[in-house]
Amino acid sequence: MLIEVFLLMHPALVPVFMKEFNLSVFDAGLIIAVPSLCRLIFTLPAGIFADKFGQRRLVILSILVSGLAALLVSQSTTASLLVFSLSLIMISVTLYHPPGLSILQGWFSDPKERSAAIGLHGASGCIGQSLGTISLGLLLLQFGWRFCYLLFAVPLLAWAAILARTRTQRLPKRPPENTQDPISADDGGAHHSAPKSSLITLGFIVLMASMGLNALANGSVGAFMTTYMTSQQHLAVDVASIIFGAGPLVGIVGSLLGGYLSSRLGEKNSLVLIYIGQAIFLLGLITIPLTPLAIVSFFIYQLFSNAMWTPASSMVASLTDASSGGRAYSLYFLSSDGPGAVSPLIAAVLITNFNIVFPFGFAIILLASNVLLVRLISTK
Numbered sequence: 001m002l003i004e005v006f007l008l009m010h011p012a013l014v015p016v017f018m019k020e021f022n023l024s025v026f027d028a029g030l031i032i033a034v035p036s037l038c039r040l041i042f043t044l045p046a047g048i049f050a051d052k053f054g055q056r057r058l059v060i061l062s063i064l065v066s067g068l069a070a071l072l073v074s075q076s077t078t079a080s081l082l083v084f085s086l087s088l089i090m091i092s093v094t095l096y097h098p099p100g101l102s103i104l105q106g107w108f109s110d111p112k113e114r115s116a117a118i119g120l121h122g123a124s125g126c127i128g129q130s131l132g133t134i135s136l137g138l139l140l141l142q143f144g145w146r147f148c149y150l151l152f153a154v155p156l157l158a159w160a161a162i163l164a165r166t167r168t169q170r171l172p173k174r175p176p177e178n179t180q181d182p183i184s185a186d187d188g189g190a191h192h193s194a195p196k197s198s199l200i201t202l203g204f205i206v207l208m209a210s211m212g213l214n215a216l217a218n219g220s221v222g223a224f225m226t227t228y229m230t231s232q233q234h235l236a237v238d239v240a241s242i243i244f245g246a247g248p249l250v251g252i253v254g255s256l257l258g259g260y261l262s263s264r265l266g267e268k269n270s271l272v273l274i275y276i277g278q279a280i281f282l283l284g285l286i287t288i289p290l291t292p293l294a295i296v297s298f299f300i301y302q303l304f305s306n307a308m309w310t311p312a313s314s315m316v317a318s319l320t321d322a323s324s325g326g327r328a329y330s331l332y333f334l335s336s337d338g339p340g341a342v343s344p345l346i347a348a349v350l351i352t353n354f355n356i357v358f359p360f361g362f363a364i365i366l367l368a369s370n371v372l373l374v375r376l377i378s379t380k
Contacts, residue, residue, distance in 0.1 A: 004128035035090040047098040047330025055099035066092035067156030074146040102325030105317040112263040119259015119310045126251035204319040208335035215336040217363035219343025254306025262311040277304035279367040
């Protein structure tokens with residue numbers, strides 16, 4: 001929850017940054033682009049470092065870096081220092097995810113239990129994102145944006161100190177062949193188990209391809225969702241922004257839903273169902289003429305979009321060896337972050353050559369293709 005709290009704060013503060021630091025539109029774009037690029041660059045090293053030095057150590061480092069970076073953001077007096085500090089925050093988030101999910105992979109061998117745990121893990125992240133943006137809205141006018149970063153820097157640094165001095169107990173349902181606690185203090189969190197598969201398998205490659213197509217679809221839609229709402233659904237800009245910004249709140253329910261479906265139906269079947277749900281309600285968003293029903297379709301589409309991460313993340317553990325969990329999750333995130341970074345440009349080209357609705361149709365085709373793609377994955 002704490003590591004995600006700053007994730008959506010700086011995009012919301014771009015107008016404030018432009019005014020305070022006297023930035024051009026291009027400079028403001030760099031505030032978003034440079035931290036995102038740093039996050040992408042550190043995705044693969046994060047997994048390698050986790051497997052080499054231990055998941056526990058990297059989790060503590062990520063929380064420590066996030067807290068220190070928040071302090072630095074609050075004291076930024078130049079645009080360059082601000083971009084550097086925000087980049088450190090994004091890097092800290094990247095450092096956390098591969099070892100964090102790898103720890104869950106080591107703790108829970110049963111796919112149903114693992115899916116439930118990953119669902120709660122994802123919901124906590126969504127709560128953190130919502131907590132950050134809501135706190136920003138409540139405190140910005142009275143205390144300023146710098147105070148909002150200071151507010152969460154203190155618990156982050158305290159939590160890093162607590163984890164550094166705490167030995168986590170071994171869970172009772174550990175796989176019998178796994179003899180080392182993945183988050184123990186003895187080896188910094190590295191864990192070893194009898195290999196069940198190599199890192200690169202056909203199923204894992206297909207899953208990464210699916211994640212890439214999903215990122216292209218959702219990135220193309222998300223980049224111009226508020227534009228679509230204002231131009232096609234005729235909503236006011238502030239109303240469209242509020243609706244779009246409610247995504248993290250919907251994501252809390254979506255993550256729990258993904259965990260429930262995955263534990264009941266299995267990782268593969270639930271992922272297929274979620275892709276179908278995304279495609280259906282995205283189609284409803286652009287075809288239903290009544291604005292209230294179109295907005296409901298958007299929220300259900302967001303629900304399925306967030307639910308997707310739980311079975312997909314759990315499937316990584318089913319397809320790879322736990323001893324290479326950090327690298328596996330790094331590749332998993334990289335397969336999504338890379339296409340996601342270029343998806344707004346693809347959507348812009350489609351809109352320029354066709355119309356605002358065309359990226360949505362493009363996304364529906366990609367999601368339908370994913371249904372067929374996921375059916376090819378075997379977790380046996």
